[in-house]
Amino acid sequence: MYLDAILVVMLVGDSGVGKTCLLVRFKDGAFLAGSFISTVGIDFRNKVMTIDAVKVKLQIWDTAGQERFRSVTHAYYRDAHALLLLYDVTNKASFDNIRAWLTEIHEYAQQDVVVMLLGNKADVTHDRVVKREEGEKLAKEFGVPFMETSAKSGLNVELAFTAVARELKHRTMKEPDEPKFQLQEYVDKEMRTAGCCRS
Numbered sequence: 517m518y519l520d521a522i523l524v525v526m527l528v529g530d531s532g533v534g535k536t537c538l539l540v541r542f543k544d545g546a547f548l549a550g551s552f553i554s555t556v557g558i559d560f561r562n563k564v565m566t567i568d569a570v571k572v573k574l575q576i577w578d579t580a581g582q583e584r585f586r587s588v589t590h591a592y593y594r595d596a597h598a599l600l601l602l603y604d605v606t607n608k609a610s611f612d613n614i615r616a617w618l619t620e621i622h623e624y625a626q627q628d629v630v631v632m633l634l635g636n637k638a639d640v641t642h643d644r645v646v647k648r649e650e651g652e653k654l655a656k657e658f659g660v661p662f663m664e665t666s667a668k669s670g671l672n673v674e675l676a677f678t679a680v681a682r683e684l685k686h687r688t689m690k691e692p693d694e695p696k697f698q699l700q701e702y703v704d705k706e707m708r709t710a711g712c713c714r715s
C-alpha cells in the first residue's frame with residue numbers, strides 16, 4: 517500500500533555541519549569523503565521507505581547553510597512537514613546558532629512542523645567540542661527530540677529519517693482511536709535496542 521501524500525523533510529543548519537553528507541548516506545549508503553562542496557540554494561532527493569507495510573514517499577530538501585542563501589531557503593520552510601536541524605559536534609558556533617535556527621523555524625515554518633535536533637559528526641573523538649549531554653539539554657529546553665548522528669559511520673542516520681517519517685505517516689493515517697505517536701519515546705526505544713547512547 518502506498519501513502520498518497522509526499523512527505524517533505526528539510527535539512528537545515530549552518531554551512532559545513534554535514535547536511536548533504538547525511539542525505540547522501542541515507543539515500544545511497546555512502547559517505548562523501550574529500551573536498552567540501554557547499555550547497556547552492558536548495559537541492560532535493562526522493563526516497564521511498566516502508567513503514568508498517570505502507571510505502572511512504574519522502575522528498576528530502578537539502579538547503580544551503582551559507583548566510584547568503586537564507587532568503588532563498590526561507591521560502592521553502594512553509595512547505596516542509598519535518599525539519600532535521602543539524603549542528604556539528606566539532607563546531608561550537610554551529611551549536612550556539614541552533615537557537616537562531618529555531619527562531620527562524622518558528623517564524624517561517626508551519627506551526628505543526630516536526631523538528632528533530634541532530635548533533636552530527638559523532639564519529640569524531642579528538643576534536644569534539646559539544647558533549648552529547650549539551651545537545652540533550654538544549655533539545656529538552658525546546659521540547660524537540662534529539663540524537664547524535666554520523667554521516668561518516670552511518671550512526672543513527674536511518675533512524676533519524678525513519679523516526680520523522682513514522683511521525684508523519686501516523687499523522688496522515690491515524691485511526692480515530694489510535695494513540696498519538698510518541699516520537700521521542702520511539703527514538704529512545706530504538707537507541708536502547710541498538711545498545712546506544714541514551715541513559
Ligand SMILES: Nc1nc2c(ncn2[C@@H]2O[C@H](COP(=O)(O)OP(=O)(O)OP(=O)(O)O)[C@@H](O)[C@H]2O)c(=O)[nH]1
Pocket residue numbers: 529530531532533534535536537538548549550551552553554555556579580581582636637638639640665666667668669
Ligand atoms: N567526520 C565527519 N565528517 C563529516 C560528517 N558529515 C559531513 N562531514 C564533512 O563535513 C564537511 C561538510 O559536509 P556537507 O555535507 O557538505 O555540509 P553541509 O551542511 O551540506 O554544508 P552547506 O552545503 O554549505 O550548507 C565535508 O567535508 C564532509 O566530508 C560526519 O558525520 N563525520
